[in-house]
Amino acid sequence: NNTLSNKGYVTDDVEMLENIDNKIYTYGSSKGPYVPVRVGKSGINKSDLRYVKTVGEFDVMCRYTETVMANIGTSISKGEFPIAPYQLNKAIPCSYCDYKSVCRFDNQRNRYHYLTKLSEDEALQRMKDELNGNTKDTTGGEV
Ligand code: SF4
Incomplete structure (x- = not known):
C-alpha cells in the first residue's frame, strides 16, 4: 500500500529517503507507503531510477x-x-x-x-x- 507516497520525483539521496521512511530497506520487492522507489543494499532499484532526480x-x-x-x-x-x-x-x-x-x-x-x-x-x-x-x-x- 503506497497511498501516502507522492507521485512524481523524489531525491536520489538515499540517506534523505531513509529520513522520510526509516523502514525503507525492509520492503523488499514492494514499495513502501511513503517513498515511491524501492531501496536495497546497493541503492535505489534500477527500474525505479526514472522516478529520482539529483x-x-x-x-x-x-x-x-x-x-x-x-x-x-x-x-x-x-x-x-x-x-x-x-x-x-x-x-x-x-x-x-x-x-x-x-x-x-x-x-x-x-x-x-x-x-x-x-x-x-x-x-x-x-x-x-x-x-x-x-x-x-x-x-x-x-x-
Ligand atoms: S483560454 Fe484559458 S480560460 Fe479560456 S477556455 Fe482556454 S483554458 Fe479556459
Whole structure:
C-alpha cells in the first residue's frame, strides 16, 4: 500500500529517503507507503531510477519555476496577460476548462502558445540554458 507516497520525483539521496521512511530497506520487492522507489543494499532499484532526480536537478527545476513565476508576475503587473492557452500536439486546456463560457478565446483572433514535447533531458537543459541567460524564452518552453 503506497497511498501516502507522492507521485512524481523524489531525491536520489538515499540517506534523505531513509529520513522520510526509516523502514525503507525492509520492503523488499514492494514499495513502501511513503517513498515511491524501492531501496536495497546497493541503492535505489534500477527500474525505479526514472522516478529520482539529483539535488542539483531539483535546484534547476525550482529556480526555473521561480523565474517563470516572477516573469508572469511582472507581466501581469504591466497589464500583459494575453489569452494564450498552450497547444501541445493537438491537446489544448480549453477542452476541459470550466471558464470556457466566459473566456473570450477565439482562435481567429488569439494565438495558441505552441509547445513542443521535450524529453526530460532536453527540458532540463532548456531550464539550465534559461537560468544561464542563454535563451530568451521564460514562459515555459515555446519553440
Ligand atoms: S477556455 Fe479560456 S480560460 Fe479556459 S483554458 Fe482556454 S483560454 Fe484559458
